[in-house]
Amino acid sequence: MLLHMLLEGIELRGGRALTELREGWRDVLAGGPEASAHELAARRYVITDLLDDLRDAVDPMERHAVAFALFEKTAELLLLHDRRWLGTGKYLPRRLREWNPERAEALTEPLLRGDLVAFADRVDHELIRAGGRVQAGFVR
Template sequence: MNDRDSAVAQALELVGARFPDALGAVLGGSVARGRATAGSDLDVAVLLPDAETSRREVIRHEGRLAELFLHTRADAPAHFARDRALRRGTILFVYDQGLPLTDTVGHMAELREHARAVIAEGPPPLTEAEWFRGRYVLTCFMDDLTDHPRTDRYEQLALADFTLREAVHLLTAHHRSWTGIGKWLPRRLLEADPVRGRALLEGHRAVAEHADPLPLITATGQILDLVGGPLREGYTQPWTT
């Protein structure tokens, strides 16, 4: 039995042991994509009867961490909508790309089709206020990175991290593409825009390895030009109470 088959068997056993009344389940994450490592956890979406409570749980099963996305049929659409609003689609992609484990009467297949439809629609566009704020915030980080002394490496690295994050936010939004955090940030970035995305990542690497901010500053400036240009004076943000 190979590692993937072993993970599938573990996931099936987990679902059967902890959720005997489950209507269906899929195994997503690195295992489903064939990118699992020895330390990869099990990402399992489980469809529960409506009498249950939707939730997210992290457990350990047979020595292996498992992250469980537990939904009822009634609640799942609302969770999909929230996932779309966050622009990352974490749960949506588990349903869409996961390996089928169980599906007693076809409800899981219906939800997977729903998830695919939401993914195809893409994340919601940014509002005008969100575009303005994004441009202003990214301009601030780019300016700080430009003016900051290279000798203070702690602060320079922190600025590079925030500059990359905000640039990815705007670039993926420009393409109406999904974004991500952690290891998913570079993956989603390169899917959205291989050329500009790689320039941002290489720029961030230049700061990390050589204390050279210029490539990241240049790549960031190109992103700002793409979405309306840098924004400094003239920016206004109303306070809400």
């Protein structure tokens, strides 16, 4: 994220202007993003759907594709639920580990060893902690 680069990057040229920018944006980074209740519910809705797809899928390629999408959506929900900034690509796992190394490990360990049943169970556990499943009647 550009804000992380601004605040944590190595200064090549900056001086006073860079110092002022860093001072002004430090609190924004520390405060984290604020997701609305509706946005969090919409994310829980997507995760609920993906979780059901993973449990129902029998084709190995489909199961893995759904599992990795489910990881991404779950990691984003966990971070946003706790007002933490997201990342894409390699930065999403990094943000997840920075946030809570133990929960990041618990989520990723079964996925990385290919135990998609245990991974689905862990996602379900995290989904409950974030407010639970969202299904029928939800309007996006």
